[in-house]
Amino acid sequence: NVAHGLAWSFYFGYLKLVLPRLEDSIVEFCSTHTAGKFETKGSRKLLILIPVNANITHKLEDADTNICFYDNLPNTEIDRAGVRGRVYKHSVYSLLDQNKKAHHCVVEHATPLLTLYRMSQDSSAGFAAKDRREQVLLFYRTLKDILERSIECRNRYRLILVNDEHEEDSHFLSKAILKTLDQQE
Amino acid sequence: NVAHGLAWSFYFGYLKLVLPRLEDSIVEFCSTHTAGKFETKGSRKLLILIPVNANITHKLEDADTNICFYDNLPNTEIDRAGVRGRVYKHSVYSLLDQNKKAHHCVVEHATPLLTLYRMSQDSSAGFAAKDRREQVLLFYRTLKDILERSIECRNRYRLILVNDEHEEDSHFLSKAILKTLDQQE
Numbered sequence: 001n002v003a004h005g006l007a008w009s010f011y012f013g014y015l016k017l018v019l020p021r022l023e024d025s026i027v028e029f030c031s032t033h034t035a036g037k038f039e040t041k042g043s044r045k046l047l048i049l050i051p052v053n054a055n056i057t058h059k060l061e062d063a064d065t066n067i068c069f070y071d072n073l074p075n076t077e078i079d080r081a082g083v084r085g086r087v088y089k090h091s092v093y094s095l096l097d098q099n100k101k102a103h104h105c106v107v108e109h110a111t112p113l114l115t116l117y118r119m120s121q122d123s124s125a126g127f128a129a130k131d132r133r134e135q136v137l138l139f140y141r142t143l144k145d146i147l148e149r150s151i152e153c154r155n156r157y158r159l160i161l162v163n164d165e166h167e168e169d170s171h172f173l174s175k176a177i178l179k180t181l182d183q184q185e
Numbered sequence: 186n187v188a189h190g191l192a193w194s195f196y197f198g199y200l201k202l203v204l205p206r207l208e209d210s211i212v213e214f215c216s217t218h219t220a221g222k223f224e225t226k227g228s229r230k231l232l233i234l235i236p237v238n239a240n241i242t243h244k245l246e247d248a249d250t251n252i253c254f255y256d257n258l259p260n261t262e263i264d265r266a267g268v269r270g271r272v273y274k275h276s277v278y279s280l281l282d283q284n285k286k287a288h289h290c291v292v293e294h295a296t297p298l299l300t301l302y303r304m305s306q307d308s309s310a311g312f313a314a315k316d317r318r319e320q321v322l323l324f325y326r327t328l329k330d331i332l333e334r335s336i337e338c339r340n341r342y343r344l345i346l347v348n349d350e351h352e353e354d355s356h357f358l359s360k361a362i363l364k365t366l367d368q369q370e
């Protein structure tokens with residue numbers, strides 16, 4: 001079950017390292033970005049998008065014109081497995097709601113889904129396209145369990161399962177993200 | 186089989202992206218590092234260390250005093266899954282051989298082994314410590330097959346399986362790496 005290992009990899013190789021540093025990163029970002037108010041509906045969490053069809057865009061604004069790249073949080077550098085000062089960063093996006101009001105958030109796709117997608121296209125990987133949706137849901141459930149039990153990660157993230165049934169709505173992604181931000185107030 | 190998915194992830198999420206750019210990266214490095222000669226025994230490949238006990242050090246010099254960090258290759262920035270300009274880089278090390286002559290190489294551990302190691306320590310991951318060695322060897326074999334069939338990666342890497350039987354030799358890691366460099370002449 002590929003999704004199981006990829007969820008653990010995402011935790012040990014990334015979320016466990018970066019989530020404890022997120023708060024400080026946002027504080028530093030706010031101190032250097034005084035031009036505009038960093039309006040995040042009170043959210044200082046990493047929003048992690050999990051599209052059920054594993055269809056991941058590299059630039060979120062390509063998926064929805066109500067999403068604009070704003071800036072990157074400051075880099076974190078960590079020595080990892082022989083790579084000196086490997087860089088970890090997150091991107092901040094500005095989202096327009098239905099009233100054209102802008103909100104900022106730290107959001108990205110769950111990168112391991114790219115591997116699931118590519119494996120389903122390569123016949124030698126032993127992973128069929130029809131299994132993909134099931135594997136994405138397994139990834140989501142496994143990751144959810146791991147993170148709920150993790151002291152380092154607790155309350156520092158939101159997992160957003162993105163359904164593909166609404167794709168005819170060209171703003172369904174920004175709406176899905178904003179809905180999640182509203183849910184935590 | 187966790188190792189199977191991690192090998193594919195290492196390929197699609199890293200090696201397939203960075204290996205085609207390695208040559209240019211080294212050329213740029215040599216043009217900015219004219220003080221000392223970049224002596225690599227003719228190797229312009231990424232050396233990937235795979236320790237069978239999955240015991241990965243974050244700084245290679247901690248494993249062997251004949252290994253010194255030299256400098257990093259220039260950064261590569263790629264937009265990935267919503268992270269704008271995600272940074273990929275490699276570290277260059279200087280290795281002393283038995284005659285105290287220095288050789289440079291671009292070397293790092295296979296990062297997914299960290300996940301295998303951590304999973305074997307976490308009882309909820311469903312992966313026992315006694316399975317680790319077998320999973321590392323499966324990772325190695327799977328990765329070897331994928332890379333041999335990859336046009337993007339061919340001839341741009343060397344996989345170095347590092348046995349743990351020689352750990353009483355404090356210079357076994359530098360010797361294992363140098364032996365690999367010699368083998369390609």
Ligand SMILES: Nc1nc(=O)c2ncn([C@@H]3O[C@@H]4COP(=O)(O)O[C@H]5[C@@H](O)[C@H](n6cnc7c(N)ncnc76)O[C@@H]5COP(=O)(O)O[C@@H]3[C@@H]4O)c2[nH]1
Binds near residue numbers: 112268273274
């Ligand atoms: N040596 C090395 N240098 C790198 O820059 C690098 N980037 C990825 N990898 C390894 O390749 C494979 C595929 O990467 P992917 O991005 O799909 O998953 C990654 C990704 O989802 C997430 N992650 C890790 N680093 C970052 C990062 N800097 N930004 C965003 N996500 C990250 O956490 C997963 C596991 O990471 P690692 O456990 O470090 O090993 C990865 C993985 O085995 C790297 N290995």
